[in-house]
Amino acid sequence: MSWEAIIPKGIGILPCAGSTPEGEASRLAARIVADELCRGKTSVLSLSLLLCKNNNELAFIENSPVVVVDGCDRKCGYHTIEKLGHLADEVIVVSEIAKNDGMENLTVEAIDVLSHKVAEKISMKVDEIIRRVAEDRRTKPSIV
Amino acid sequence: MKVMVQSCNGIEKVYGLVAREVARILAEKLRPDKVTSICLPRLMNGDDEAKMMIEENPCIVIDGCANRCARNIVEQAGGKLVVSVSVVDVLKENRHLMPRGQSLRVLDEKGLRLAEKIAERLVIDVDNILEE
Numbered sequence: 001m002s003w004e005a006i007i008p009k010g011i012g013i014l015p016c017a018g019s020t021p022e023g024e025a026s027r028l029a030a031r032i033v034a035d036e037l038c039r040g041k042t043s044v045l046s047l048s049l050l051l052c053k054n055n056n057e058l059a060f061i062e063n064s065p066v067v068v069v070d071g072c073d074r075k076c077g078y079h080t081i082e083k084l085g086h087l088a089d090e091v092i093v094v095s096e097i098a099k100n101d102g103m104e105n106l107t108v109e110a111i112d113v114l115s116h117k118v119a120e121k122i123s124m125k126v127d128e129i130i131r132r133v134a135e136d137r138r139t140k141p142s143i144v
Numbered sequence: 145m146k147v148m149v150q151s152c153n154g155i156e157k158v159y160g161l162v163a164r165e166v167a168r169i170l171a172e173k174l175r176p177d178k179v180t181s182i183c184l185p186r187l188m189n190g191d192d193e194a195k196m197m198i199e200e201n202p203c204i205v206i207d208g209c210a211n212r213c214a215r216n217i218v219e220q221a222g223g224k225l226v227v228s229v230s231v232v233d234v235l236k237e238n239r240h241l242m243p244r245g246q247s248l249r250v251l252d253e254k255g256l257r258l259a260e261k262i263a264e265r266l267v268i269d270v271d272n273i274l275e276e
Contacts, residue, residue: 016183017153017154017185018184018185019151019167019182020183023183028249031155032249044156046153046154046155047153048213048217049154051185052211052216071183074183076186076189080188
């Protein structure tokens with residue numbers, strides 16, 4: 001069975017909804033993943049809609065894996081999912097990636113560079129989740 | 145006192161992109177010393193500093209679509225909502241400025257013009273609020 005049959009809506013990417021440069025980088029990265037790197041495998045979710053308990057977004061996180069892309073270490077996306085009674089399958093924090101790459105002054109150009117780096121990481125996480133989903137299906141059920 | 149300008153941060157529709165551009169124009173170009181904003185999720189996740197800012201300062205909300213997430217979040221957090229505008233509503237009066245939704249990362253020329261138009265309208269509200 002293919003992963004599409006198990007998770008027909010694909011994997012959700014939940015970017016930050018903050019007004020910081022890191023938040024902007026997370027949103028751009030989510031779009032790069034959904035529109036280019038993992039086109040057809042992912043959907044971009046809205047943190048604001050989740051905070052407003054939108055039915056479509058709630059149904060998605062209940063039924064499909066989610067990669068949270070938080071802007072900073074406040075991890076609003078991660079905590080929002082947790083408060084709604086779920087766990088994120090993977091979490092990426094943009095400010096940590098920027099820090100590790102020595103990116104301090106996040107100009108418009110730097111945000112663009114950072115968003116592509118973050119998109120690469122999200123793409124790897126998406127592939128990992130798909131691999132895990134496929135492996136889980138191959139696991140033999142235990143016989144009691 | 146500063147005016148809080150809270151915009152939609154949705155990325156599923158082009159209207160959110162316009163809303164963010166309006167907030168950016170106000171905060172960076174038109175009234176950089178008078179306008180500020182905070183992250184909407186911080187408000188909903190019980191951040192004390194964010195809650196204090198939204199309760200103490202008048203707030204302008206720029207929503208992208210009819211879901212009006214930004215407005216809902218500001219209201220739920222007890223914000224002093226003074227002006228609320230929705231990009232889709234402004235578009236109804238300015239259909240010639242309908243931005244193309246081909247790329248949800250960069251606004252086209254029409255989208256930028258629409259954002260400037262909304263920002264020019266809202267800057268009057270900012271000045272009026274601060275004069276009162």
